[in-house]
Amino acid sequence: MIGVRKILIREEYCMGCKLCEINCVAAQVGTENLIKIFRYVPELPEPKVIVEEHDYITFALQCRNCYDASCLKACMTGAMHRDPRTGAITVNEEKCVGCWMCVMVCPFGVVKRNVKKKKVASKCDLCAERGSPACVEGCPNEALVLIEVRE
Amino acid sequence: MAKGKIPPEFLVERDDYKCVRCLACVRLCSYGANYYDENAKRVYTENRKCVGCHFCEAMCPTEAITVMRNPFEIKPLAHWTSEHLIDIMKQAETGGVLLTSMGNDRPYFSYFDRIVLNASQVTNPSIDPLREPMEVRTYLGRKQMKLDLEEDEEGRVLLKTEIAPQLKLEVPVMFSAMSYGSISLNAMLSLAEAAKTVGTYFNTGEGGLPKELKRYGSNMIVQVASGRFGVNVDYLNAGSAVEIKIGQGAKPGIGGHLPGEKVTEAISETRMIPVGTDALSPAPHHDIYSIEDLRQLIYAIKEATRYEKPVGVKIAAVHNVAPIAAGMVRAGADYIVIDGIRGGTGAAPKVTRDHVGIPIEFAVAVVDQRLREEGIRHMASVVVAGGIRNSADVIKAIALGADAVYIGTAALVALGCHLCQRCYLGKCNWGIATQDPKLTKRLNPEIGARRLVNLLRAWEHEIKEILGGMGINAIESLRGNRDMLRGVGLHEYELKLLGIKPAGEAW
Amino acid sequence: MRYVIVGSGPAGLSAIEAIREVDGEGEVILITAEKFVGYSKPLITYLLGGKVTKENMYYRTEERLREINVEVRSATKVEKVLVDERAVVTHTGEKVVFDKLLLAVGGRPFVPKIEGLDQKEGIFTFTTWEDEERIEEYVKRRGITKAVVLGGGLIGLKTAEALMDLGVKVTIVEVADRILPVTFDKKASEMIERALETLGCEVITNDTVVEVRGRKAISSVVLKSGKEIPTGLLVIAIGVRPNVEFLKGSGIEVNRGILVNERMETNVEGIYAAGDCAEFYDLVDGQRKVIAIWPVAVAQGRVAGYNMAGRNVRYPGSIPMNSVEIAGVPTVSVGHSNVEGEEYEIFTYEDGRTYKKVVIKDNKLVGAIFVNDIDRAGIYTGLILQKLDASSFKEKLLAEDFGLVYLPREFRKKMLEGEMRIWLE
Amino acid sequence: MPYSLSSLIPDKHFRVPSACGVSGIMNTSGERFSGEVVVTSMSVMRERGNGLGAGFAAYGIYPELKDYYCFHMLYDSAYAKKNTEEYLANHYEIVESEPIPTRKNPRIKEVHILWRYFLKPKFPETVTEEDFVVSTVMFINEKIEGAFVMSSGKNMGVFKGVGFPEDIGDFYRIDEYKGYIWTAHNRFPTNTVGWWGGAHPFSILDWTVVHNGEISSYGVNKRFLESYGYKCTLMTDTEVIAYLVDLFMRRFKYSPAITAKILAAPFWKDIDSMPEEERLLYSALRMNYGGALLNGPFAIIVANRNMMMGLNDRIKLRPLVAAVKGDFLYIASEEAAIRIVCPDPEIVWAPKAGEPVVGVLRSEESVSLKV
C-alpha cells in the first residue's frame, strides 16, 4: 500500500483557459518566466497536459498515474516505471525505444510521442523535478488539485 | 441626424512584448472583446465590447493586459459630465430606460466615513482580543422585556418564559438576499458553505431554493417576495428563518423582472415556473397594501412554520423609515432589515438605483431611536444592509443601533466581482451573475467559500480589535453604544439624527 | 509455500512480482531455459539494429529478483510436469517440487518444411537473445549484404528493419497478399509497405520460399513463383506456436495453447499458465485464442501470480493489438479491425498521410487502426476493453479533437475520478 | 457643552470615568456598628483616590424613623431647596425636615446645602409606592435645577462629597452613626473637578452602589435602562449600575446571583457547555438582557437593606477581596482594607471574575430569591 500523489481533475471548475498547458511547457523548459520562454526558447516542448474542450465541458487531462497502469504493463523495455519517491509513472528516456505500446494502451490517451530528439514516449511525471505540478499550481480555479491517495 | 458612436468606456492595453499568445484572454472573454489575429500573430481587443470586468487582466499569466478607463472626456464640464452625455445618447438611440446593476455609485456623502470610533486610554484598559475572550456572537429575533424565572424544589433557577426562535450568528454579518437566477448556483454554494463554516446565514433571495442548497438549511434564511417564486410550505420550513421582502435599497418601490430566456431548466425548477416564462416580481406584494396586511402575512408564515422560525421583513430605507419600521415590529416582525440607498441589485433602472432612498446611516439611527422611544426595540432585531464595505462600517452600524448587518456587494467582490455593473447582461465573466454553464463553472465554490470565510474571519478579527480597544469584550456592549462614535465634519442636524456627538466632545 | 515459475518472459516475471506483492515469505523458484534472465525479447531486433545497448536489454535484473528473494535457475529446461507428484523435471533430470506452478514457457518459432533447409549456415529463426547473438555474429563475420526475411508479420518487419540498419539489403517474402495480414487491413498494410520501400526494402507478397540453395551456407532462395533471390541470410519469421509439446501426457489440458480459466489456472489445481503459451478468451468475440502479445502476457502473469498467492483476481480477456513503427511511420491496430460484414459499422478517415479506422459492432467499438496519427489511440483501446456503448459518440470517434470530452459524463467522471482497471477485474 | 480651559467645569456636566477603592462591611445578623470602622478601612486605600470624591452608604442608621423614606439632598441654592420642598410637599407627607449634621473639616470645602427629609408618600393609585419614589427622584434630579437626591431609601442614607474618605467621614460625623451595613468609596475621577453629587455611592430607593472601574458599555446600558423608564441624568457610569440592580432585583425580583449573571454574563463558550436547562436560562438572560451586560473593568459593591453583594467583571480587571468573621462580611478592593479592621478573619478570599459574593440579612425576609 503506497500513498500515491495524484492530480484530481474537476471538469466542473475548468474554464478552459489552458494556462495549465503553458505552465506545463514552462515547467519543462525549467523556468517560471513565461515571457522569457516565449521570447527566447526556440522550440518549445509540447505540453504534457491536454485540455479537452467541447461546448461548455472543458477539462485538463494528464497522466492519471493509474494504480493498475496499462502503460506499465505494455512497456517492454522497463523504461516506463513508477518513481518510488512520487508514485508517478515516469519514462526513462534512455531505455525507451519508441515502440508506442504505451501510447496504444493508455485509456486516457495521455502518453504522447516525443520525436523531437530521440523518439521517446512522453508523459506527465507530476513535475518530479519541480516538486509540485506546474499545471496544478497555475490553475486559477483549482480545477486541478494535487491529492494523495492511499491505495 | 447622423448617429454618433459612443466612445468605448474602457481601453484594454496589451504589452505585446509580454504577451505570450496563450490566448487565455481570447478564450475567456464572454463579451468577445479579445481576439487573435492569425496573420499578425497578435492579440487585440475591441475596446467597445469591454465592460471593465478585469477578468482577462486577472487571468493573464504575464500581466500583459491593463484594463483602464478611457480617459476620453467629451468635455470637462462639471454639470454635464460625460456620463450624463453618454446616457442621453444611449437613450436618444434606443428610447429605453437605462438599466444598470450593483449598488448606487453617485458620490453621495458617506456618513460612515465621517464617523470615528473610541478607544480606551488610562481610565480603563483596552483588552487584547487575541488572548482574552472576545465575544461577537449575536442572536437575532424577538426578545423579552422581562424574563420570568422560577425555582424548582432543588432550588435551581429555571427559565419560565418561552424564548422566541432566534438566529444565532457567530459573527454579526450575514449574506444578503441574492436569488438563484440573479447569481449562479456556484455563487450561492459559496455563500452557503461560508455561512455554515463561520456560523452565520445566507439568504436565498426571492428565486426559490435550488435543491443543492437544501442541506444548508441551518444557515439559511428563505425569502418571500411579491413573486412568491418557489414558495411553498417546504420552502418556508427549509431554512432557519423566513424573510418577507417588501423592498430593496437599490430599487425601492419597484419590482423585478427575470427575462424568460434566463429561466432555464434549473431556474424553472427552483422558481416553480415553466421554462422560458418571464419571472415577474410585482412592485408590491398584492396581498399587502397596508401595515395590517403585512401582519396578516407574517402570521400566516408563522402559522405555516409552527412559530418555530423568526420571521423578518426587509424594506428599503426611505424617508419615513422609522415609523414604518415601528409598524413592522408591531406587525410581528422578529427582525427587520433596512436596506440603504447603496444597496446592490442584479438589475435596476439607473434612475431608481441612483436617486431613490436614504443613506443607511441615518436609517439605522432613526429606526433604533424610534423603536427605543416606543419601547419596542427588544421586540425585533435590526439588520442593516446597503453598502457595508468593511468591518468599520459594521462596527459603526452596530454602534448606531443595528444588531447585525447584511453584506451583498462585499461578498460578491470577495468572490471576484469587479463591479462592472453588467449583471443584467447575464454574461458575468467571473461566473457570479450568470447562468451560462461555461461561465458559472469559473466560480469554484470551494475557493469562493474559502474567500468569504477569510473575509468574515478578517472582519471578525478587526471587530474584536476595535472592541478590545474600546475596552469591551462582548458585542452587546457595542450595540447602540453611540457613545463610542463621534462625528467629524458633520452638521448639528446630522449629528442629532445620528445621535452622536462631534469629535472632541467628551462623554 | 513454494512457487515454481517456469519461464522468464513477461508473464513469468510479472507473476513473480504479483506473488511478492501478496506473499513476501513463500519460496519462489524461477526456472528458465534462457541463458539471459530478465531481458526483453522484443528488444532483440532493436539490439540487432544497434538501437539499444546490451545493458538496456534488461527490463528487470537478476539482482532485483534476488532482492525480492527469488531463486533463479537459468539455462535450465523443464522437460516434464509430474502432476501427481507436484513436481517438474528439468533437463538434468532434477525434480523440483512445487505447491503452485506457473507455466509461462512462451512460444517456439514455427519452421515450415522447405527444401534444402537443413544443415545450411545462414538460416535462422529469431526469438531469443541467443538468436540475436548468432545472427549478428554471422552477419558481421560473413559480411552479409543481402538477406531474405520469410514472413511479413511484426517480427519479420522489425527484423528486416534491424538488418537494414546493419546495412543489409533485405527482401521480405510474405505468403499472403500483403504484409501484416492478420492485424492490419489492406490500406494500412499498403501504407506500411510503402514506408518499407522508402527504406530500400523489397517486399514480395503472394509468394513464399520453397527451396534454399547453397552448399555449406545459404546462397539463394527460390520462391514458389520460381523467382530465385540470391541471399547470404534467411531469417524465418513466420510465427510462433505455444511451447506446449512437453506437456503431452502430463494431464494438463492443451488445445493450441494451455487451457486456462479466468484465474489463469489450468485444469490441474495449483498449476497455472500465462502468456504466449496460454489460451484464453478473446474479449471481443469470445473465442478461445492464444494472443501472444506483451501486455497480455504481463496482465495474465499478474493475474496468475495474485491467484497463486491467494488473492482472488479474474482476468477479463484479451484483445489482439499491435503497434509498429516502420520508417518513421507509427501504426497501431487494436482489436478486430480487419473485418468485414454487415454487422460491422466502419468509419474511416484518410488524408494521404494519415489513416484512421474504427470498427463498431452492436454499437460497441471493437477495433481501430491508426497510421501516422496514433497519439490518443489508447482511448480507443480502452473503449474496446470497456465495451462501452458508443451510440452517443460514435460519429465523433474520428473527429480531430476526439477525446474523453465526448464520452458520456458519468463514464468520464468515473474514469477521471477513479481509475480504469481494464486488465484485472 | 462648551469646554473652557480656564476654569474646570464640575463633572456634573460630563460623564467622568474614574478608578477607585471600595469597601463594604455587613453584619448579617443585623447588629449595628459605628461608621468609624468603615472609615478606618478606607483609610488604608487612600492611594486609590485623589481627594475628588468619597462617600458612604449606611443601613440601619435611622431605626426610629425606619418606616419613612429618607431623602438625603444636595442643594446648590436656597431656591432649589424651596422648589424641591414645594414639590415634595405636594406628593409626600414630610415627617421630618432637618440639615444633615456636619463637622467643620479644614480640608472640606462646603459648597452645598445638605438636608434630609423623612417622607411618607401620599399614595398614588397607579403605581407602586417604590416606583412612585423612583419617579420622584428622577423628577428632582432631572427637572429641578440645583437639587440632587443622594439617597431615597428607608432607614438608610448616603453621605458623600468631594474629599478623601477620612475627611468626608469626619465631615458627616460618620463615627456617630451606627448601621449594620456600611459601604464606602474613594474616588479618582479624571479631567474634571469632582462634584458632590458625582461621588459614590449612587443610590435609588435603598439601593446603593459603589464602584471601582469604568463601564465601557455605558452607552448601551443607558439606552437599555431608558426603555425601562430610567433616566440616566447623572452622567456617570455608576448610576447605570444602581438602576440595573433596581430593575433586576427590585422590579424583576431576581436573586443577587441571577442579577450578577446578567451584569457579568458568563462567556458563550461556558454557556454552550452547560447542561440543557441551565444553558437555556443563561442564553435567554444574555440574549434578552445583553444591554445590561456591564462591560469594561469593574468591581462593585451593591447593597440594600437586606443584603450586600460584591461583584467584579468577567475577566477580573479590577480587584476585589472578601472575608468573613463571625457575622461580619467584608468586601474591599484590597485585603489590607479588611485586615485593618479585622486582623484575623476566618476566611479571606478573592472572588472569581463575575462570581458574586453575597451577604444576606438573616433576621429579615430577603427581598428576592435566595442565592
Added chain:
Amino acid sequence: MVGIDAKGWHYRELNETIWKAVGEGENEIIVENVCGQRYIGAGLKRKVKILLNGVPGNDLGAFMDGPEIVVYGNCQDGVGNTMNSGKIVIHGCAGDILGYSMRGGQIYVKGHAGYRVGIHMKAYKERYPVIVVGGFVRDFLGEYMAGGLILILGLERDEDGNVTGDFVGTGMHGGEIFVRGPVEERKLGKEVKIFEPTIDDMNRVTPYVKEFCDLFGYNFEEVMSEKFVLLKPYTHRPYGRLYAY
C-alpha cells in the same frame, strides 16, 4: 538586624525607613503590622532580607533587584511587578498579576494566587524568572508568557477542584508552565498544548519544588509523587494568518 512597627504608617514613611536601613548596611529588616503599604522593596538593589508580618499593599517588590522578601501573611495584587532579581516568599496567598513582566528571581507562594499569574514573564540572558505557587491559580495563567518557569503545585484546589482557571497560557510564546495535576484541554489558550514532561524537564523543576518544600514544610517525595503536566507554546506564530498583506 532592625525592627520596624508599621502600624498606621503611610507607605512613604515605611519605605523611607526601609531605604534608610538598607543604606546603613542593615542585612535584615523586620517589619511588624504591615497593612496595605504599597511598594515595599520596590527598586531596592542590595541583597538584603526583609521580613514582613501582615498584609503588604500592592506592587510588593516591584522593580526589585536583589533583596529577599518574606511575607508572613497574604499579599495583594502586583507582587514582583517587573522584578529583576531576588526572591519573594509568601507564607500565604497572593492576589492578581503575580510576577507581572518578571525578568528574574523567584517568587514562592505557599497558598493560591489570583488572576494572570506570571503574565508577560520573560527570561533574558542569565535571568530566569521562576514562580512557584503551592495552591491553585485563577484564569489567564502565564498570559503572554515569553520565558521562565511557572510551577503550580495544586496542593490546594479551587472550589471546583481545579488547579488552574480558564484561558491558560493565552498569548504564551515562550517559557514553560508545569502544573501538578490535570489541566483540561478546553481551558488552554490557542497557543499552548499539553506535553508530558521528560526526565530532563522534571530535572529542571525539582530544585524549585525542593526549595518550596523546604520553605513551607512540605514532604518533597509526596509532592513529587503526583503527575505533572507541561504546558508550552507549540508554535511561535499562532497568528501567522491573522494579517492580510
